[in-house]
Amino acid sequence: MSFLPEALRLGQTPLHLETVSGDDVRRAVDLPRVDASAFAALLSPAADEHLESMAARAHALTLSHFGRTVSLFTPLYVSNHCANHCRYCGFAAPNSIPRSQLSLDEVRAEGEAIAATGLRHLLLLTGEAPRKAGVAYLEACVQVLRPLFPSISVEVYPMETADYARLTRAGVDGLTVFQETYDPVLYAELHPAGPKRDYAFRLNTPQRGAEAGMRVVNIGALLGLTDWRQEIYAVGLHAAWLQKRYPGVDIAVSLPRMRPHAGAFQPACIVSDRELVQAMTALRIFLPRLSITISTREAPSFRDNILPLGVTRMSAGVSTAVGGHAKPAKTGQFEISDPRSVAEIEAMLRSRGYQAVFKDWEPIEASA
Amino acid sequence: MEHTDIFEIGGKRLSSRLFTGTGKYGNDELIAPVCEASGSEVITVALRRVDLDGKTDNVMKHIPTHMTLLPNTSGARNADEAVRIARLARAMGCGDWIKIEVISDNRYLLPDGYETAKATETLAREGFVVLPYMNPDLYVARSLADAGAAAIMPLGAPIGTNRGLRTEEMIRILIEEMELPIIVDAGIGAPSQACRAMEMGAAACLVNTAIATAADPVLMGRAFGRAVTAGREAWLAGPGAVATLAQASSPLTGFLDRTEGAS
Ligand code: SF4
Numbered sequence: 001m002s003f004l005p006e007a008l009r010l011g012q013t014p015l016h017l018e019t020v021s022g023d024d025v026r027r028a029v030d031l032p033r034v035d036a037s038a039f040a041a042l043l044s045p046a047a048d049e050h051l052e053s054m055a056a057r058a059h060a061l062t063l064s065h066f067g068r069t070v071s072l073f074t075p076l077y078v079s080n081h082c083a084n085h086c087r088y089c090g091f092a093a094p095n096s097i098p099r100s101q102l103s104l105d106e107v108r109a110e111g112e113a114i115a116a117t118g119l120r121h122l123l124l125l126t127g128e129a130p131r132k133a134g135v136a137y138l139e140a141c142v143q144v145l146r147p148l149f150p151s152i153s154v155e156v157y158p159m160e161t162a163d164y165a166r167l168t169r170a171g172v173d174g175l176t177v178f179q180e181t182y183d184p185v186l187y188a189e190l191h192p193a194g195p196k197r198d199y200a201f202r203l204n205t206p207q208r209g210a211e212a213g214m215r216v217v218n219i220g221a222l223l224g225l226t227d228w229r230q231e232i233y234a235v236g237l238h239a240a241w242l243q244k245r246y247p248g249v250d251i252a253v254s255l256p257r258m259r260p261h262a263g264a265f266q267p268a269c270i271v272s273d274r275e276l277v278q279a280m281t282a283l284r285i286f287l288p289r290l291s292i293t294i295s296t297r298e299a300p301s302f303r304d305n306i307l308p309l310g311v312t313r314m315s316a317g318v319s320t321a322v323g324g325h326a327k328p329a330k331t332g333q334f335e336i337s338d339p340r341s342v343a344e345i346e347a348m349l350r351s352r353g354y355q356a357v358f359k360d361w362e363p364i365e366a367s368a
Numbered sequence: 369m370e371h372t373d374i375f376e377i378g379g380k381r382l383s384s385r386l387f388t389g390t391g392k393y394g395n396d397e398l399i400a401p402v403c404e405a406s407g408s409e410v411i412t413v414a415l416r417r418v419d420l421d422g423k424t425d426n427v428m429k430h431i432p433t434h435m436t437l438l439p440n441t442s443g444a445r446n447a448d449e450a451v452r453i454a455r456l457a458r459a460m461g462c463g464d465w466i467k468i469e470v471i472s473d474n475r476y477l478l479p480d481g482y483e484t485a486k487a488t489e490t491l492a493r494e495g496f497v498v499l500p501y502m503n504p505d506l507y508v509a510r511s512l513a514d515a516g517a518a519a520i521m522p523l524g525a526p527i528g529t530n531r532g533l534r535t536e537e538m539i540r541i542l543i544e545e546m547e548l549p550i551i552v553d554a555g556i557g558a559p560s561q562a563c564r565a566m567e568m569g570a571a572a573c574l575v576n577t578a579i580a581t582a583a584d585p586v587l588m589g590r591a592f593g594r595a596v597t598a599g600r601e602a603w604l605a606g607p608g609a610v611a612t613l614a615q616a617s618s619p620l621t622g623f624l625d626r627t628e629g630a631s
Contacts, residue, residue: 068394359417
């Protein structure tokens with residue numbers, strides 16, 4: 001079983017959301033159990049007029065399921081070597097940027113700099129260059145970081161299940177992998193060369209991670225590549241499919257919007273703040289227990305305001321450059337919009353009545 | 369009123385039958401005033417959230433020292449993981465009480481009865497005071513009792529839903545059939561619902577979300593404390609039997625007495 005046939009169908013069948021009426025939206029907001037067609041209604045242009053009631057429901061659901069808490073994490077870029085040609089990314093192989101990969105000593109120094117801010121959840125990132133940053137290298141990084149971070153997730157190239165299992169044994173408990181776009185034709189255009197061209201292999205990655213024992217599997221689409229409504233619909237159905245098939249795994253989504261970066265590619269569509277709020281609240285109403293991450297790609301004031309509408313995780317104190325925590329930043333993967341420190345994010349959360357959660361998991365294997 | 373109604377469990381005597389939690393607060397500094405306002409003496413804490421050597425704020429330091437800690441195994445997906453978390457809690461100095469939560473369904477967070485019973489058996493043998501969180505099912509309750517549970521914690525509704533006593537009939541059966549204390553856990557969203565559970569004869573209620581996410585958690589804590597006391601007193605007072613039909617002042621069978629009297 002795979003989500004592939006469904007994804008291909010979703011990616012190629014327009015949703016025709018212009019036929020949705022205001023009444024359809026009103027009904028969808030109040031349904032006790034929101035199905036796929038009600039979810040689509042919440043993503044329709046007609047829903048724009050009902051954004052306030054969507055926000056109210058999303059807030060109530062978030063409050064009752066997650067309380068006034070937001071988990072904080074930060075990404076650690078250990079390598080920016082990449083064999084792919086993704087047209088929207090600053091790390092793409094054709095871009096002439098300085099390439100580097102941290103030595104284990106540098107990884108430790110980065111880890112210590114991050115741990116000093118109080119963060120206990122880490123997201124380890126690489127580009128896609130398995131020959132440089134292979135599984136053994138990642139395993140070694142995890143071993144170095146494990147004493148500092150009770151929870152480590154990876155956002156690396158798609159692997160086979162056995163490799164993920166190796167990482168989970170080393171202490172990795174979360175996997176992030178974005179499909180970028182669910183539209184297979186656009187996907188082929190945006191990934192002209194490199195291993196990432198394989199749409200199906202990438203699409204089945206979250207599933208392989210779940211089978212390998214990851215506790216958290218985070219998916220998403222890069223918003224801006226094509227019609228966001230269509231993409232969020234696919235992300236939501238993919239998340240629901242994963243939740244159903246892997247009930248023991250915490251399924252999370254991220255809603256990254258495209259940011260300016262070193263390449264020349266510019267977004268095909270601009271997702272407005274209002275539209276991002278619609279996307280997030282629709283997802284929350286559709287899947288009340290879904291973890292939702294909002295990254296530092298977003299501006300501070302927007303992050304602060306969208307907080308009560310469904311957010312459960314935030315990145316903080318971010319540098320997207322390799323080795324950017326211990327030393328001053330070099331060229332990052334993309335520009336961040338929220339440069340606030342961990343302490344500043346914590347203070348912001350506190351002032352809004354929210355609590356920053358630094359630690360929310362610890363591998364039992366390692367400690368008992 | 370004097371506290372003559374003491375709840376004894378795991379060798380501890382409690383004068384409050386409201387258990388509270390530490391999750392979901394916007395600010396952990398509210399925990400101490402909520403404990404005080406509610407009168408609660410038992411508080412559950414997710415071990416996964418405790419970072420004893422972290423430089424950041426640690427939830428444990430906000431828990432008043434007179435409280436009995438009820439660490440929970442939140443995050444455990446099977447018996448084996450729950451057992452390891454429990455042992456870790458004890459090693460960390462959290463005491464012998466443990467609330468078993470074995471959940472491998474992240475959509476509804478429903479507890480796995482079979483794995484819960486397995487974990488209960490192992491931990492009870494190791495001397496823990498085991499309080500398992502469960503679906504209100506009589507057979508699971510019996511296996512938990514056989515496994516050595518100190519009390520049983522059935523859910524009123526799925527965690528975090530504030531939907532109230534959706535499982536009322538099943539909980540009533542547990543109260544009637546089981547000798548162990550029944551502590552209603554999860555789903556209670558309003559003081560009236562906690563009061564209702566106590567009126568039915570529950571031994572205690574655990575309330576977290578409804579207090580932690582209230583606009584004024586301290587006031588809500590106090591309301592729950594009072595509701596639980598009111599419900600308990602109603603139960604102790606022995607409510608009059610509920611009649612299904614109105615009792616006519618001239619009963620239809622009244623003639624029988626008269627006939628007998630006349631003979
Ligand atoms: S998006 Fe990832 S795979 Fe694509 S070029 Fe950037 S780093 Fe490489």
